[in-house]
């Protein structure tokens with residue numbers, strides 16, 4: 001396979017040196033639009049940026065191909081976490097890292113670079129292929145907002161690969177939990193804590209009793225729950241009128257998720273009822289669960305493609321959400337592929353050039369074997 005390692009590494013280095021944050025992807029989006037157009041792809045940009053007051057949308061590119069083959073989508077995200085401005089990449093013994101003052105942004109510039117290199121190889125070597133869609137999303141970090149705003153009806157893909165995981169190249173992530181945020185507001189009644197405490201109802205005490213009755217932590221092998229933030233009261237001499245608790249619940253199983261959410265809401269309502277007060281419940285779907293069977297074409301193709309280039313594929317689940325969770329929720333079968341970047345979201349982040357090359361090879365192989 002004709003991966004051009006120098007071209008691939010140079011592309012990666014160029015990408016990480018373009019500043020890009022969620023909502024501020026204009027510069028990198030313009031750069032990618034130009035690259036994709038130079039490769040002869042038809043490129044559009046949607047208006048996903050609007051949803052977060054951002055300055056760029058998702059970049060969507062198409063390469064038409066054999067209509068007898070499935071249409072495959074490759075996806076990576078353009079934004080990155082802080083500290084990610086002014087990245088100065090360094091290469092040492094085949095490993096690319098930052099100068100230690102910033103992240104490297106291999107998450108997810110490695111995914112973008114691997115996809116671009118694969119398309120360059122497919123074009124240059126005239127490898128027969130089906131139609132290909134490339135999607136570079138905005139604002140993945142902290143909310144998956146670009147994927148959420150993607151219009152599924154505008155995508156032609158039969159299935160999709162998201163290059164965005166620290167697992168080894170050859171890892172195929174086929175399941176992830178759903179995630180719900182549960183915000184509970186407990187109401188009490190304010191009163192002077194020293195003069196007339198009997199006139200008050202302590203919202204913090206109600207919250208404490210409710211939380212004590214909640215099942216939390218690892219509920220079972222598929223389900224977790226957490227109260228992560230609690231806030232209430234205004235001063236020590238006032239019986240607190242309000243207390244809020246911010247919780248999250250994750251499960252691979254939608255029924256277990258609902259059971260767990262219901263248990264926590266019931267605990268809140270029972271505690272409030274005991275004091276004759278009320279609670280406000282705000283439940284929000286962060287992302288839905290997915291579980292793709294190994295017999296599904298999206299996995300079968302990745303397995304075949306990996307084996308064809310001497311990589312042993314590993315199919316596994318993850319405990320976190322990603323753009324793939326959102327697209328699976330929109331009925332586009334999607335798996336996440338490993339890039340083997342290390343120590344992401346830290347100034348120690350790094351990626352081996354060999355892994356970058358392997359990832360690009362895998363994308364070419366997927367296109368070749370479709």
Ligand SMILES: [Zn+2]
Pocket residue numbers: 077107108140164165
């Ligand atoms: Zn990422």
